[in-house]
Amino acid sequence: MSKEDQAKGVARSAMVPSRRNVLRAGLSLATLPVLNVIAPRAYAQSAAATTVQGFETGANVAQAEQEGAVVFYTHDSGAAAAAICDAFHKDFPKITARYVSLQNGSLFSKILAERGASRYEADVIQFSDLGTAIDFQSKGGYEQYHSPQQKYYSPDHLSTPAGLYFWIAMGFAGIGYCTDQVKAAEAPATWKDLLDPKWKGKISVKQANSGMQFTEWYELRKLYGKDYWKTFAQQKPRGFNSRVQVFDRLARGDDAICGMAEWAGYQLAREKKAPVAFVAPKDGLPSSPMANGIVSKAPHPQAARLFIDWLMSLKGQVFYQENPYLYYGSIRKDAPSMPGGLRLNDFKLLVPTDMKAFLASRSEFNSEWNQMLGLL
Numbered sequence: 001m002s003k004e005d006q007a008k009g010v011a012r013s014a015m016v017p018s019r020r021n022v023l024r025a026g027l028s029l030a031t032l033p034v035l036n037v038i039a040p041r042a043y044a045q046s047a048a049a050t051t052v053q054g055f056e057t058g059a060n061v062a063q064a065e066q067e068g069a070v071v072f073y074t075h076d077s078g079a080a081a082a083a084i085c086d087a088f089h090k091d092f093p094k095i096t097a098r099y100v101s102l103q104n105g106s107l108f109s110k111i112l113a114e115r116g117a118s119r120y121e122a123d124v125i126q127f128s129d130l131g132t133a134i135d136f137q138s139k140g141g142y143e144q145y146h147s148p149q150q151k152y153y154s155p156d157h158l159s160t161p162a163g164l165y166f167w168i169a170m171g172f173a174g175i176g177y178c179t180d181q182v183k184a185a186e187a188p189a190t191w192k193d194l195l196d197p198k199w200k201g202k203i204s205v206k207q208a209n210s211g212m213q214f215t216e217w218y219e220l221r222k223l224y225g226k227d228y229w230k231t232f233a234q235q236k237p238r239g240f241n242s243r244v245q246v247f248d249r250l251a252r253g254d255d256a257i258c259g260m261a262e263w264a265g266y267q268l269a270r271e272k273k274a275p276v277a278f279v280a281p282k283d284g285l286p287s288s289p290m291a292n293g294i295v296s297k298a299p300h301p302q303a304a305r306l307f308i309d310w311l312m313s314l315k316g317q318v319f320y321q322e323n324p325y326l327y328y329g330s331i332r333k334d335a336p337s338m339p340g341g342l343r344l345n346d347f348k349l350l351v352p353t354d355m356k357a358f359l360a361s362r363s364e365f366n367s368e369w370n371q372m373l374g375l376l
Helices: 003-013 061-067 078-091 104-116 130-138 148-152 191-195 211-224 227-233 243-252 263-271 301-312 314-322 355-360 362-372
Strands: 050-052 055-057 069-074 096-101 124-127 166-178 203-206 238-240 257-262 276-279 285-294
Touching: 055 148, 055 301, 055 314, 061 069, 061 301, 069 078, 069 104, 069 301, 078 096, 078 301, 078 314, 104 124, 104 130, 124 130, 124 301, 130 211, 130 285, 130 355, 148 301, 166 191, 166 211, 166 243, 166 263, 166 301, 166 314, 191 211, 191 227, 203 211, 203 243, 211 227, 211 257, 211 285, 211 362, 227 362, 238 243, 243 257, 243 263, 243 276, 257 263, 263 276, 285 301, 301 314, 355 362
Parallel strands: 069 096, 069 124, 203 238, 203 257
Antiparallel strands: 050 055, 124 285, 166 257, 166 276, 166 285
């Protein structure tokens, strides 16, 4: 089956028969930007690799098991974090995997507050946007570890210098709508269609602590200018914390349209046979690489290495692509297709390329977004 036929199949299953909603080939992963940042101080390097549970690791597995725990801080939902920890624990039953789940901005604030108080509780941390990861790197937040799994990733998808974090997955967002309230022919086909007055009071988005929402704001402002979001604010959108919450509201008909519909959230709703559909605007889909790395002064350093190697391995990456609470696209070179038969390079992705400008716009985004949602 060709990629075009596979894409048609996704559109049919989503109850979006129009070809305008079928995802088109777009930005190749190989063209995504190399991000240059100031190198931090030197950290310990990896040990000789051994093979365990079908993948290579530089961790001392015996010591990791003696440590007996790994603590994972993540932007993902509690259900997603629990699924990851449970899967790792299944492979390594002597290691208890615990997690902290918060939206990206709240997670960053928490880890900084802990470190400011000389409390080091996290072993591994995952952010939903590269800007936060780079900011954390500039504060000496990561332990450098050269995983034997790095060879399966393009240098473009590793930190600069390598070994601090890696792109664990790619999230991307389009437009979602409730099929009980909106007919396919009337659904928004482009981002500008969200500005139609008929959608006033019927649109949901995520709150400012979402890394993906920040990326969407930044990329659509580049496409359409600053007035786009000023006009969008007149639609009186509602803001929510999680993608699960957004799609549950769509399924119930509480909102007709989601203006920041993450593919992973849509796939989960689709698994539940919810009356929702996904639109991929032809101008592209705002996309955010998720960054994952070992935290400096991790309390369980060998377990952290083992956990990172497991996440970077083909086993971990397939889990990220196929678990219903995740459904992310893998950056790994040998990753199989995502559910539905598509790969990341079948999508037109809009990824921030000027990280300095992206990071510098964060405070402006927070102010504009919170004001729009009535939180200021």
